[in-house]
Amino acid sequence: MTLSDFIRAMPKAELHVHLEGTIQPATLLDLAHKHGVKLPAATVEELQAWYTFRDFNHFIEIFVTTCHCLRDADDFTRIAYEYGRSMAQQNIRYAEVTWTPYTHIGGNVPWPHLSWEELLAAINKGREQARHEWGVEMRWIPDIVRDNLHTADQVVDWLTSDNARTSGIVALGLGGGEVGNPPESFETAYQRAVTKGLHSNPHAGETVGPASVWGAIRTLKAERLGHGVRSIEDPALIAYLVEHQIPLEVNPTSNLCLGVYPSYQAHPLKRLIEAGVCVTINSDDPALFNTTLNDEYLHAVQDCGLSIDQLVQAALNAVRTCYLPDHEKAALLNTFQGEYARLRRSAGM
Numbered sequence: 001m002t003l004s005d006f007i008r009a010m011p012k013a014e015l016h017v018h019l020e021g022t023i024q025p026a027t028l029l030d031l032a033h034k035h036g037v038k039l040p041a042a043t044v045e046e047l048q049a050w051y052t053f054r055d056f057n058h059f060i061e062i063f064v065t066t067c068h069c070l071r072d073a074d075d076f077t078r079i080a081y082e083y084g085r086s087m088a089q090q091n092i093r094y095a096e097v098t099w100t101p102y103t104h105i106g107g108n109v110p111w112p113h114l115s116w117e118e119l120l121a122a123i124n125k126g127r128e129q130a131r132h133e134w135g136v137e138m139r140w141i142p143d144i145v146r147d148n149l150h151t152a153d154q155v156v157d158w159l160t161s162d163n164a165r166t167s168g169i170v171a172l173g174l175g176g177g178e179v180g181n182p183p184e185s186f187e188t189a190y191q192r193a194v195t196k197g198l199h200s201n202p203h204a205g206e207t208v209g210p211a212s213v214w215g216a217i218r219t220l221k222a223e224r225l226g227h228g229v230r231s232i233e234d235p236a237l238i239a240y241l242v243e244h245q246i247p248l249e250v251n252p253t254s255n256l257c258l259g260v261y262p263s264y265q266a267h268p269l270k271r272l273i274e275a276g277v278c279v280t281i282n283s284d285d286p287a288l289f290n291t292t293l294n295d296e297y298l299h300a301v302q303d304c305g306l307s308i309d310q311l312v313q314a315a316l317n318a319v320r321t322c323y324l325p326d327h328e329k330a331a332l333l334n335t336f337q338g339e340y341a342r343l344r345r346s347a348g349m
Contacts, residue, residue, distance in 0.1 A: 001347040006308075007297045009343055011336050012092045013318040014282055014293050016226055016249035018175075019099040019123070020067050021285025022083040028287075031069040039065070051288050056177060056207050056258050062288065067103045073114060076104075076122035077129070084130020084138065086286075090294050094332060096322060098141045098173045098226075099123070101158060102151045116158045120167050127168065139323060141201055143173030144189060146181035152189035160196040170323040173226065174202035174216075183215035190220040199223050199323050205248075206260060210234035217246065224248075224321055229255060231277070232268040242276040247321040252299055253291040254284035264303030273310050280318040281311075308349045312340055 001009075023031075025047040032039045041047040053059040070076060080097075087095055105113050114122065127138045142159055144152045159169055172193040174186060183202060194200055203226035204216035213231050216222040217240070228248035231237045241248070252267050254260075261267045272279050281300050283293045300306045300314070319333045343349075 001349075003301060004294075004298060006343060006347050006349060007294050007301075007311075008091065010091060010297070010312075010315060011339050012090065012293055012297075012315060013094040013322060013332070013336075014087075014092050015096050015224070015247075015280050015318050015322060016251055016282035016284055017083075017095060017097055017293075018063075018285050019079060019083060019097050020063065020070070020103075021288050022086065023066060023069075023079050024082065024287050027079070027082060028066060028069055031071075031075055034075075035069060035071045037065075037069050039069075048290060051290065053257055053259075059258055059288070060177065063285070064103065066288075067100070070104060071111060071113070073118055073122035073125075076114075076119060077126040080123045080126025080138070081129045082126075084126065084134055084136050086292070087130070087136040087138075088134035090292055092136065092293055093335075094137045094139075094319070094322065094324070096139045096141055096170060098143050098175065100145060100175065101142050102145060102148060102155055106148075106151055106154070116161070117163060120163065124167055138168065139170045140168045141171045141173045142169060143175045143203075144186060146174060146176035146178065146186075148176075149181070149185055152186055153192075156189050156192050156196075159193060159198060165197075169198070171199035171201040171223075174204075174220070175226070176203075178204070178206060178208035178212050183212060184219045187219045194221060201226065203227055205230040206255070207258070210237045213237055222246065227251065227255075229260065229268055229272070232271055232275075238272075238275050238277060241278075245278050247278040247280060247317060248272065249282050250279050251282050251284035252296060252304060253289050257289045264299055265305075267304055269300060269304045270306055270310070273306065273314070278317055278321065279314050280321065281314050282318075308344070312344075315340075 025044040041050045144155050200220050200222050201224050202216045202220050205213040206227035209230045224247045226249050281296050283291050283296050
């Protein structure tokens, strides 16, 4: 059994993946044609060439253009269903999926758009179809966009509404550009969300250094951190993350594509693990970065230098630190541990 075969056979959980970033190029072209959205590319190959990012702001421009191709309920059902299919193809059993509601239904959207209730129903229809067809499970982490502080209260209102509590929403995310948008600005919104029972799951420490991570921990009471890799620049922060076992959702290929690190070899994934930080491995925006979770696991070993033991530990961390109820988490963890043991015996790894 090759390493690739072993990784493909591993049951996996993914904690950091953006629904809008899972839209495959062929689907995006189809949606753009459906809604008359003019893209700067007419073929899959041209789209993939377009996904060559100059910097984080350029990535956000392309991400927003992608979002503009999502207009009606069928679109959202489709992308949730298609991500579920991708999960099944990669043996991802469970995922906590981030998406950005205000981009689709906020007050500045210039076309007729869905209500919050309609949007939530549409993605849950796709989730249910995927569960029925492939047995995969998804939960949702809707996020606030950092650049739109004025929308934070509206997003929290949506996430804490009666229908949201029974619709798979588990946490409040915080995405967008870190520069000039510190976590402290969102303290009130996060206090409201946490009081209502949502988990705190902001992005921090991606394009800004340790100060952003400290802010997310101290002000937003982060339970898990999206990215967090720049924590490696502050030994005191690393010690704090280890002591409190605050998990980092690490996305190596994303960090390379957006210029956070120049190569897999320079990426701090292995150093974080060796320091004792609780790390998970994720794909972030797999369609935009031309990657998959299987690819990320392979890069982690072949290019970042993880051992099989370290890879398996990171994979199990994704189950241990997910937001499932304790009894469901324990059952999933037991399943993964049993399958990993059998796989390793079979592969001699």
